[in-house]
Amino acid sequence: MKPRILYTKPSITQAEVAYATDAAANGWGERCYEYITKFEDAFSRYLGVRHAITTSSCTGALHLGLAALGLEPGDEVILADTNWIASVAPVTYFDAVPVFVDVLPDSWCLDPEKVEAAITPRTKAIIAVHLYGNLCDLDALLDIGRRHGVAVIEDAAEAIGSQWHGARAGSLGTFGTFSFHGTKTITTGEGGMFVTNDDALYERVLTLSNHGRARGQKKQFWPDEVGFKYKMSNIQAAMGLAQIERVDELVARKRQIFSRYHDQVGQLGDIQLNPEPPGTINGFWMPTAVFSKESGVTRDKLKDAFAAENIDARVFFWPLSSLPFFVPKPDNANSYGLPERAINLPSYHDMSDDDICRVSEVLLSVLRKH
Numbered sequence: 020m021k022p023r024i025l026y027t028k029p030s031i032t033q034a035e036v037a038y039a040t041d042a043a044a045n046g047w048g049e050r051c052y053e054y055i056t057k058f059e060d061a062f063s064r065y066l067g068v069r070h071a072i073t074t075s076s077c078t079g080a081l082h083l084g085l086a087a088l089g090l091e092p093g094d095e096v097i098l099a100d101t102n103w104i105a106s107v108a109p110v111t112y113f114d115a116v117p118v119f120v121d122v123l124p125d126s127w128c129l130d131p132e133k134v135e136a137a138i139t140p141r142t143k144a145i146i147a148v149h150l151y152g153n154l155c156d157l158d159a160l161l162d163i164g165r166r167h168g169v170a171v172i173e174d175a176a177e178a179i180g181s182q183w184h185g186a187r188a189g190s191l192g193t194f195g196t197f198s199f200h201g202t203k204t205i206t207t208g209e210g211g212m213f214v215t216n217d218d219a220l221y222e223r224v225l226t227l228s229n230h231g232r233a234r235g236q237k238k239q240f241w242p243d244e245v246g247f248k249y250k251m252s253n254i255q256a257a258m259g260l261a262q263i264e265r266v267d268e269l270v271a272r273k274r275q276i277f278s279r280y281h282d283q284v285g286q287l288g289d290i291q292l293n294p295e296p297p298g299t300i301n302g303f304w305m306p307t308a309v310f311s312k313e314s315g316v317t318r319d320k321l322k323d324a325f326a327a328e329n330i331d332a333r334v335f336f337w338p339l340s341s342l343p344f345f346v347p348k349p350d351n352a353n354s355y356g357l358p359e360r361a362i363n364l365p366s367y368h369d370m371s372d373d374d375i376c377r378v379s380e381v382l383l384s385v386l387r388k389h
């Protein structure tokens with residue numbers, strides 16, 4: 020059996036180990052927030068936003084942001100049917116109604132026309148998820164948001180390093196969220212970030228994230244309302260600081276891995292990889308191959324072929340509306356069609372060129388059999 024190729028694994032160096040060790044040994048008492056503050060400052064500088072708040076997860080950051088917007092039962096939130104559950108779960112915590120719309124066939128992200136058609140007087144927000152690093156059409160979505168008075172949230176958990184006409188993914192919406200789960204481009208093990216340019220929203224989330232205790236409140240142990248507890252520890256933030264100091268290197272490696280895949284299988288008509296339209300930069304968190312309908316290649320054939328070669332490959336996200344607790348929306352033809360003939364490819368930083376060749380060879384061999 021050939022050695023296993025994992026699909027993700029973080030890039031951890033002496034820098035992460037040194038900061039985390041320092042935080043564990045010394046980051047207490049007066050220094051208990053030191054790495055948290057440094058990580059938030061470095062992250063907001065990198066992103067080009069005024070405010071950043073560390074959280075224990077991206078799910079928590081979304082929950083806080085939606086609470087700060089005042090989401091209420093019955094409010095509608097529009098998002099793509101093609102998504103991981105984390106992007107919609109916080110919507111349901113408010114008994115708000117997720118409205119799943121179809122994605123575009125090339126970006127695998129929200130179709131702005133479908134978003135506009137789904138707007139109702141109850142629409143409170145649009146959650147734009149930049150899938151696998153691919154960017155949503157932010158100009159169109161922000162315009163829809165402005166015209167209808169609806170917040171546009173960027174779930175940029177998969178899009179660190181991606182840029183929309185010079186602005187970093189996550190920096191353009193009402194607020195943005197990130198994940199530092201171990202599978203993401205930068206990691207703290209578990210963790211997340213809330214970012215915004217809106218001073219009032221920042222203050223609101225800060226209060227909510229501190230069990231409802233406002234910054235100005237002088238009375239000790241005095242919450243003014245019931246809030247949340249989604250904080251990141253100083254030790255995790257130490258890892259995060261080292262990772263954000265290496266972010267250019269980490270994103271560059273993701274882009275290099277994608278470009279190797281692109282050289283080997285991206286020129287074939289039957290395999291479509293993540294797009295990078297003019298004016299954008301794709302952080303290529305997760306290189307993904309979508310086979311043409313005509314090729315006859317299916318998810319199951321791909322899974323079997325990768326398993327036989329001892330390579331981890333992930334299935335493309337199932338449509339959220341196909342999950343047992345939501346109402347099916349099979350009319351979302353792209354969301355239902357894409358996962359039937361697609362696969363996520365391994366892309367961890369330390370994989371070798373030989374590994375990339377082995378993966379590409381599987382894609383080519385499956386195609387040759389048809």
Ligand SMILES: *Cc1c(COP(=O)(O)O)cnc(C)c1O
Nearest residue numbers: 076077078105106176177198200
């Ligand atoms: C990973 C991910 C999340 C969830 O992040 P957690 O930190 O695990 O909560 C949310 N949204 C998207 C788009 C993700 O990829």
